[in-house]
Amino acid sequence: MARPEKPLDPGTGPVAQFADGLRCLRREARLSYRALAQRSSYSPATLSQAAAGEKLPSLAVTLAYVQACGAGTDLAGWEARWHQAEQAVRRALASVRTGTEADAPAPYRGLARYEPTDSALFFGRSRLTDQLLALVGRERVSVVIGPSGSGKSSLLRAGLLPRLQHPGPTDTSGLRPAGLRICTPGSRPVSRHGALFVPRESEAAGAAERTGDDTVLVIDQFEEVFTLCSDVDEREAFVGLVLAARERGSRLRVVLGVRADFYSHCLRHPGLTEVLREAALPVGPMSTDELRQAITKPAVAHGLVVERALTARLVADVSAEPGGLPLMSHALLETWRHRTGRTLTLEAYEATGALDGAVAKTAETLYASLDDRQALLVRRVLLRLITPGDGAPDTRRPTPRSELDFGHPEEISAVLEQLVRARLITLDDGHIDLAHETLIRAWPRLNSWIAQDRERLQLHRQLSDAARTWQQLGRTTSELWRGARLDAARAVFAPPSRQADLTPAESAFLHAALRERRHATLRTRAQAVAVGLLVGLTLLASALALRHHPADRNERLRTTARELAHTADSLRPSDPALSARLGLAAWSIADLPETRAALLAIGAPPTRLTTPFTPAARAAELCGRDGVALTREEWQQYIPSAPYQPPCPGAAGRGPTPDP
Known part of the structure; x- marks a missing residue:
């Protein structure tokens, strides 16, 4: 008769909770461990130990246990539960060791570079x-x-x-x-x-x-x-x-x-x-002997031992991985954190994800421990530390701490502390940086974030630099964005979900640029209205003067035409359409050197001409454009003192002349 299992309290931790679930599964199946062993390739002792609650069983033993209990349809669910329990155990173990790491400095730097003070650990x-x-x-x-x-x-x-x-x-x-x-x-x-x-x-x-x-x-x-x-x-x-x-x-x-x-x-x-x-x-790859020195000598300096099997495995893994030294250092650091006594073992190395998976496992373990708000902040922080390549590889971007003012200060500080503790970033002299660029390619989640937001990130980097320059130069209007760049920034960062990505300085820069654009538009409109009023008053004065002095009527018309030509020239940079209309009207009133110049300056001349490029030919060409010539009603509105001239004059090579 089999001995009864020891009582188990599921509330004592993730391992006990997981073991209790396995026990419930076996009780529902009404099977002994001997019967489970007959249905699987594991012994009764191994299956019994899996549900003892003393340590987390391996994933293979867990799935065999579940399938032997007749729950094979839920293997995916039990695999997910195992991964959750394994992460919980890893976090608990890391928190227990956090206090002891201060007393026992790590022999490896992980993703971080070796500094001059680390020369005693720099081998190979x-x-x-x-x-x-x-x-x-x-x-x-x-x-x-x-x-x-x-x-x-x-x-x-x-x-x-x-x-x-x-x-x-x-x-x-x-x-x-x-x-x-x-x-x-x-x-x-x-x-x-x-x-x-x-x-x-x-x-x-x-x-x-x-x-x-x-x-x-x-x-x-x-x-x-x-x-x-x-x-x-x-x-x-x-x-x-x-x-x-x-x-x-x-x-x-x-x-x-x-x-x-x-x-x-x-x-x-x-x-x-x-x-x-x-x-x-x-700087090429290390030789086999140099790799052995880099692996074993830092451990020896701290009184530790590296298994020969681990050394051989690391040498083989790193030799096959170009640029794999940061990965090796991080894998060794994680192996040291999960060491057994004084020995760094191959089993611990594989459990941490080995060379290719150690960085991703560290990052994913941290990411899985965050709530939704913290996870969003981690994404925003890390993307701030990236310069997306434009025809070049993606690189890290050392960033001032002040540039992370896009959330509550306490929340940002808490997230940064967790990233530093996981050795994914470094804090140095008020600047934040990735521990190494290897993180960009070694963590698939970060790599996918960059791929999804590449164009936005490139624009955001430009916006950050422009906002910093604008602040340093005293917020001068000349440094504000205009034109296509401002249109692109407005389209990308106008949605409320994207505005949260901006720091107060970046947001102030963008709002100031948009505000300056609105003011410039209003100034242009006001200028156009003022010019229109000026032209109207001038023409009205001319009409009144002509009414009292008929002998000077032609001279008044010439003066009016010259003033319209001058006005057309001044408006050409800011309002080409109004400039074209007034230039054509000026030449229609009087064919003068000033009005010809105003007419010929409208747009670019044809590249190939079969006839001489005369003012009349230019006027005929312009009249073919919708909205260029003034209609009769507009003529009466803007130039009531001059008789209306048809939009398309004759092709005689000379424009209309004033009425006698």
Whole structure:
């Protein structure tokens, strides 16, 4: 006789609740574990352990248990329940370990780059660091170039900078820099970083050319000059500052880090082309031995052990994944968080999603824990951190914290805290950034968001930059959008659902542009009305004068025609239609040099002429357009002092003349 199962309280956690569901399923089927074993490929002990409530069973055991109980039609429902329970267990485990992680620093950086303070954990790139050190000692401007995920930023920050700061006994480069500086260009590279190109007086004091007097400036993610800086003049000025360091008296050495995707962008500039030809260091994949060092040595430095099976699996996975170093670091970080004692195991690695799925699993686990409002804010925040490529790859976009003022401050802060805790974003000096561009391609949900909103995102990036410039220049009217760009922004962001995507500064910029357009329209209309009144009063005065002085009637008509021609010229830029009507009327009143010029200036002349292009031919052509010539009623309204002239004069080469 089988022993009864231990009592189980479903309220003690997700594992107990899941086990209780399995027990209920077996009781309804009225089957023993021995009978379940006969219906499945698992032993009675394994099936009994699945419903014990001590740990969550595997998905395969769960589905076999359910099918043996006769509930095979609900396998999809039980699979969904298992995934929910598994996520709940993972969140609970992460929250328990959050307090201990502060006491036990992680040996891996995840998606984040290695900083100079992480040099003790930076392994596998000693050979490349030596080559870079020699290159910087030889060339005043050098370039580190490689694909996304190859470790360029970590090489510059955790490899080069510490070696420059603390040269080793085997260092033969001769570099003894007087100063070390580092920056990323951003949207305003000259405004923000121009001062970094000026050496201190002590550095420039020596007359002799000594390597030790130079300042070394590292410009990481140099591709931001092309992706974030929309001002062509500022971009050229920044490149000019970089190339000026090649002069022997500059007292400066510049090291650029560039993504290989933007190699062609650099080749468009002759000076950068020369640097790439003479002083470029390509960052390729790590060798097998270098990968082993990057996997095992950080763990050893923290007193941990990496299973040989895990090391072999990671080496194989990363070797088959171009740009997979951030993925490897993140997978190792997650494996460390789910380690068993002091050992990082292959089982934990696979449970976290392995190389291809670890990032997506981390992101999806976070996303599944959010309510609807938080999930919407996460989408808006992450899309703010993306620069969608236009004929180029999508890139990350470091964003000021102030640009996230599109929701309640407490809600935004809570969402950012969760993203930081999941190591998906970083906060640095008031700016927010993706932990790595790998997140764009490694998380399918984020990738689909970008694909759905690509055109809107491109317009939104332009709107954000324009609003920032408008604010910096004191909200000048000249910086406001007009024409097609304003029409596009109004169409995209006018719906209430899209207005929530805008910050107060962006919303103020868009409203100011629309308000200025309305004012400009009103001014144009008022100007047209004023001109019409002026013309009417002028013609009325002329008519009254002609009535009292018949001898001067022809001269008055000529004066009226000249005034109409002048008015037509002044209205041509703002109201071409009214200008055309008045110009034709002026020539109809009197054929004068001024009226001919006004008539011939209406529109572009024909490209091919079979007859001389006379005012009469022009008038005949214009009269063929609907609404160009004044009708009799309009003539009487605007020019009552002059006799009405038909819209289409004769083809004699001369227009109408005033009546005697």
